[in-house]
Amino acid sequence: MAAPIRTSDAPFGRMLTAMVTPFTSDGSVDYEGVQRLATYLVDKQRNDGLIVSGTTGESPTTSDDEKERILRAVVEAVGDRAVVVAGAGSNDTHHSVELAKSAERAGAHGLLVVTPYYSKPPQEGLFRHFTAVADATDLPVMLYDIPGRSGVPILTETLVRLARHERIIAVKDAKADLFAGSQVMVATGLVFYSGDDTLNLPWLSVGAAGCVSVIGHVVGAEIAAMVELYRSGDVSGALALHRRLLPVISGIMAQAGGAIMAKAALALVGQPVGPPRLPLVEATEEQVGRLREDLIAGGVKLSDEFGA
Numbered sequence: 001m002a003a004p005i006r007t008s009d010a011p012f013g014r015m016l017t018a019m020v021t022p023f024t025s026d027g028s029v030d031y032e033g034v035q036r037l038a039t040y041l042v043d044k045q046r047n048d049g050l051i052v053s054g055t056t057g058e059s060p061t062t063s064d065d066e067k068e069r070i071l072r073a074v075v076e077a078v079g080d081r082a083v084v085v086a087g088a089g090s091n092d093t094h095h096s097v098e099l100a101k102s103a104e105r106a107g108a109h110g111l112l113v114v115t116p117y118y119s120k121p122p123q124e125g126l127f128r129h130f131t132a133v134a135d136a137t138d139l140p141v142m143l144y145d146i147p148g149r150s151g152v153p154i155l156t157e158t159l160v161r162l163a164r165h166e167r168i169i170a171v172k173d174a175k176a177d178l179f180a181g182s183q184v185m186v187a188t189g190l191v192f193y194s195g196d197d198t199l200n201l202p203w204l205s206v207g208a209a210g211c212v213s214v215i216g217h218v219v220g221a222e223i224a225a226m227v228e229l230y231r232s233g234d235v236s237g238a239l240a241l242h243r244r245l246l247p248v249i250s251g252i253m254a255q256a257g258g259a260i261m262a263k264a265a266l267a268l269v270g271q272p273v274g275p276p277r278l279p280l281v282e283a284t285e286e287q288v289g290r291l292r293e294d295l296i297a298g299g300v301k302l303s304d305e306f307g308a
Contacts, residue, residue, distance in 0.1 A: 004048070004081050004109075011140060011169055011191060012110055013049030013083045014210030015224040017041050017217055018056035020262050021070060022273035029066050033273055035077040040271055042078045045220030049083035050074060051112055055149070056214055056258045059087050061277040064099065068106050075107040089114030089144060093129045097136040104137040111141045112172065115150035123158045134167045141167050146174035146195065156180050156187075163188035172212045173203070182206045197249045201242040204230045214258040215248050218265045218300055244299055251294025255287050264288050268295060270303030 006013070019041065022033030041047045052074050053059045053067045062070070071086050078084070086103035088111045090096045100111055113133050115126060134141045143162065147153040153175055154162075162168045163184075173181050174195035181192050185207050194203035194211045200223060203211070216223055222241055230238035252261040259276055264283040266273050268291065275282045283291065295302060 004079075004083055006083060006109075009191065010209040011083075012085055012142060012193070012210075013047070014227050015047050015216065015220055016049035016051055016083070016085070016193070016210065016212045017045070017047050017220055018051040018054045018212055018214055018258070019074075020217065020259055020266070020273055021053070021057045021062060023277060024274055027275075027277055029062065029070060030274055031069060031073045034070055034073045037266075037271065037273055038074045038077045038082075041217070041220060042082045045216060045218075046224040047082060047216060047220050048224075049085060050078065051085050051087060051212060052108075054087040054089075054112055054144075055114065056262065057087060058259055058277055058280065059089075061280075064102060067099065068102050071103060071106040071108055079107060079109070083109045085110040085112050085142060087112050087114070088133060089116075091116040091119045093132050096129070096133045100133050100136045100139070104139050108139060111137070111139050112144055113141055114144040115146065115152055115154060117150040120151045123155055126152065126154055127158055127161055130162055130168065131165060134165050137167075139167065140169050141165075142170040142172055142193070143168065144172045144174070144195065146172075148174065153177075156183055159184045159190065160187050163190045170209075173208075178202060178206050181208075197253055201226065201230065201238060204238070214262050215245065215252050215265075217262045218252075218269050218295065219245055219248050219298065222299075246298070247294040248298035248300060251291040251298070255290065256283055261287070261291060264291055265295060265300075268292055268302050269300065270305070 022030040024030045086108035088099040145154045170191040172193045172195040192208040194200045200211045226238045226241040
């Protein structure tokens with residue numbers, strides 16, 4: 001299946017959702033549900049890219065075989081009209097290399113590689129880790145810089161070194177340092193994506209190509225519209241959309257973590273994807289109640305069962 005058209009200034013698309021992984025009630029991967037969700041995100045929520053088996057997809061608790069089957073299911077469902085990016089990150093370089101090779105075999109269009117978590121490697125370790133993964137396949141690589149969870153930032157100097165690799169072409173930034181990101185964009189050809197829904201519009205204002213979102217599960221079409229408005233010069237229109245989505249960001253991102261609350265939000269809009277896997281647990285009744293209020297405040301249409 002041919003990959004969708006990509007541009008040099010947005011090589012992975014402009015609106016991507018870090019897709020959750022649907023599970024059945026017994027904890028098995030729901031592969032039909034994977035395809036339904038991918039189709040919904042692309043056709044209804046205007047995603048032109050999807051991140052599959054990232055950490056929001058609960059990659060630490062899915063097996064390598066499951067990851068490959070999930071990826072194949074998504075590529076089959078939407079790979080002709082969306083950029084499918086496979087999570088290949090871990091805190092084990094050898095394992096990440098194997099995940100990258102598996103993703104290439106399964107038809108991924110690109111790789112997302114998160115900073116090795118928990119181990120807190122030095123910057124030279126990060127450089128060698130990312131280089132090893134990028135060397136393993138012919139796929140373009142998006143680095144994922146999220147020190148709040150990995151414990152270590154990718155420093156500007158390291159990003160400049162990594163940018164010399166022909167396949168390391170983008171950064172998903174969840175470091176919340178727009179100044180550092182701006183410096184990297186000036187010094188390199190790396191394309192930046194907002195990896196923090198609270199900063200989607202600010203990142204666009206300093207040159208980011210688009211967004212890798214969690215709230216995009218239920219408001220992807222609105223984020224896509226915000227990106228288009230900003231890029232067309234309608235800054236006030238983009239700002240109005242940004243402000244309208246603030247309750248949605250709060251409801252999904254400020255309570256129990258992205259994967260848990262994104263799954264709860266999908267259930268509220270009539271797109272249930274099952275529970276998370278331990279150690280994650282389902283949202284509490286109180287959390288769902290607040291989420292419902294926040295989604296309504298943000299203009300999200302809930303299913304008839306949960307509507308106002």
